[in-house]
Amino acid sequence: MIADKSKFIPRVCYEIFVRSFCDSNQDGIGDLNGIISKLDYLEDLGVEAIWLTPVNPSPSYHKYDVTDYFNIEPEYGTLEDFKNLLARAHERNIEIYLDLIINHTSTLHPWFTDARKSQSSNFRNFYWWMNEAQIDKLGISKRETSDDSQVVYPWHDNSDDPEKYYGLFYKGMPDLNYHSEELRAELGKIIRFWLVDIGVDGFRLDAARHIYPEWEKEQSIEFWDFFSKVVQEVKPDAFTVAEVWAETEEVAPYFKYLDATFHFDLSFALQRILIHERDEDIVEKLQSSYALFEKYNPLFVDAIMLTNHDQDRIGSVVGNQIAKKKLAATILLTLPGQPYIYYGEELGMLGTKPDPYIREPFLWNIPETENSENTAWIEAQFSTLETVSPLSSQFNDPESVFNHYKNLIRLRKEEPALSQIFAPNLHRVCLSDDQLLAYFRPHVDRSVVIIHNLSGNTKTIYLPEDKSNFRKVLFSTDPAHSDVMTNAELAPYSSIILSLVLPLSDPGSENQ
Template sequence: MFADRSASIPKVCYEIFVRSFCDSNGDGIGDLNGVISKLDYLADLGVEAIWLTPIHPSPSYHKYDVTDYYTIEPEYGTMNDFKRLLAGAHERGIAIYLDLIVNHTSTLHPWFKEARKSKDNPYRQYYWWMTEDQIDHLGISERQTSDDSQVVYPWHENPNDDEKYYGLFFKGMPDLNYHSDALREEMAKVIRFWLNDVGVDGFRLDAARHVYPIWDNGESISFWEFFSKIVGEAKPSAFTVGEVWAETEEVAPYFRHLNATFHFDLSFALQRMLIAGRDEQIIDRLLASFNLFQKYNPLFVNAIMLTNHDQERIGSVVGGNIEKIKLAASILLTLPGQPYLYYGEEIGMLGLKPDPYIREPFLWTPDPEDPQLTHWISPEFTTLKTVAPLSEQNGDLNSIFNHYKNLIHLRRSEPALSQILAPNLQPVRLGDDQLLAYFRPHAERSLVIIHNLGDTEMEFQMPADKSLFTEVLFSTDPEHKSVLTKSRLSPHSSIILAPPRNARAAEKQ
């Protein structure tokens, strides 16, 4: 099991889709030197870890179809650039997590180029191959679509070959077959290279539930046992966070071998709640999930997010409503767990599928010719007409950006908010599902958080055992300054309350 590293677990993480973030050389494509140029910005925002989407060579714009696990995509830079990024991040106390794709490669990867040559090729065993009769016998020619793959027919033809290869996500991304001991050793070398030779701090693990196909899915958990053993031997401090896009019950067993997994159930519940303006008993559901996760790993880390690079952006989910965008941030950054911000959420970026349009360029300044601005795609949703760029929001105290920045710094400074292991969370019952309220108990200072999810002002009656919580630490309702004087909350607003200092002193005596 994992060691207790609570002090070193980054409290706020930031996902960067490298191609869209910041251009350093004028080719319109985001790159590693662009990320380096923004490390001070990220440190000032309060980010403590960066998850970089894939930076390996790849024929696609998104880079999830790897052709070489050991080098850097030339569009993004060089290995020396990456090492400078790593050093610069570490100087600022920021960890770097590499997006590692262990489920599949590109058809252009040398392994697959060899594998497709003949059945006798030693690399054939690295992938899944079956004849039509074998596929039909197992009844696996078709599959049900899932949130993370819309492919119905996952078997793909190889010219002049009576066997087909399996590719869950796309015919250009054949799935790897970890029944091959030779493949496992190759992946172990990849892990050791990035952790020891290069020095990354951990991995975000793509498609973790699909490492084995559905007909062999019972093997997926055992693969992560193998994986975590290699990671632990190579670098005991390394952090692993898995993409297990599934319901909580299926996610929980992955905590046996991973430090964290993303909480997709929470992500989608928050989106529904923000649209409907009603609580879904989310605190009770979170507590139930914590109890389940704890059975597999008492030191589980709940990786929480609003959306990521595969989901429609939260700004568009709530219809571009700035107050709801702020409310979403207020909820995310006051719940227990390790929050992951998707680049640009802090300025209210917009985006609806298809995927390229949820990965549009970050807006740094109002200058359409800004050399930092990437232009590999013409944006449909995040434009200078729809979203205020960072430079404008920076000086606006009421901007989305400053809302995020203030909340992040409050989260990092308040022990009750920053606790990640053994999540400190209790429901506060206010009697109306338009209000979402919860308690974050802590020996140093406990907090009560209340959100008004709806479109109308709401009155509330604080429970008797929380009546001393009257000091306002944070509020988006202008009626509330330093002390709670009115028990009502304006639409889409949030408030964080603590007991007065004299009350806390009395408690300790």
């Protein structure tokens, strides 16, 4: 649906990989009561919405293959626990987004266990079935791999059944077929259940571009028209944020029916500029993305992130250098849009694929302590006490990555120029050095200029004439600058946020 501009849109969001976040009952597995016990922490950090990775019953550790859309995974708790989590979160003005996995189910979902029994099953048409001849005729036995799926052969055998079933991500996840009106009716029930009966604030929509398979790809967008109409009917202010893992041109049309999409192009561009220590016209690229998104939805919400649970952690991308982790955070949290912090990123946690290792236990404290809240379902290979300080050590350290995130989030929320979501306010500031990234965020209350030194060398800043009065320091990771910027040097990997120095000689000079 198209966002209502009068509705409050959470300004800072947080993704929780539930299994790894906080364990309330010492079985080693993160759970809903663990999240409840950390709502004070998240509120203190400044989070206004939480995206929970899937919490429906599922045989896998990640739970992206659902067996029951109307319940909670027993490892994580009960429906009562979930309602309690919602109530406690809402007391703190924190919204909860449910991860909705409707591209596919688990092979253990009763729909599929029935569908695979015979071609005359009432649930057969909930999935995609074809025999070899049909598959060959359409030329769809193989597919090109993509960033979000490495599967080449998406058709899977069903023992001696002459028909195969389609499963884009893997054979344990058969794709649902929304040509079935009965399936659409079931989806309607699922949406109503979570939005109305339970009361979640919105959905994160998994695999949104894969709802229809590649040979019927164009129908995926129309599907979201159907979906958004159901949402609109039952809870008009519910928020939708979609995973459309594709380039900007393919992402843009989804804004016609959905509030937000994750900006993967930006995520990878930010990683590249941090690795290569050179800007690649990020501001211009963002401006052209905005122009494209706006065509479909003038109130589009750009959901931005450094990385999520499907990407190597930013801490590892920047080689576990504290200064660069802070730089990454400063860039993310000073860009327009709705930022999503991946749990543990605020501690500087590490991890590279395979997937379980980018989803390691959140480091609340030293794990050897009794009754640890740290989850222990996997032995961490990357985020260990040797490499990352736990929250207990970072909490009172003003120089910690954690306090850097907390301070920046507070500043983002205090400065309307930084937290603007609708009609992103972003202009390039040209400093004639591609190792510097600088931008201007105009706002009627107070405009700001943000400068990042992407390099390991001290840089001299030559602000253009029309920005030369931006010398009041609102935030700086270079300790040489406080209050008013007096010299023009910026230390390696440092950032500075500036506003107009007062008093103004000419109030009209604050132009874009």
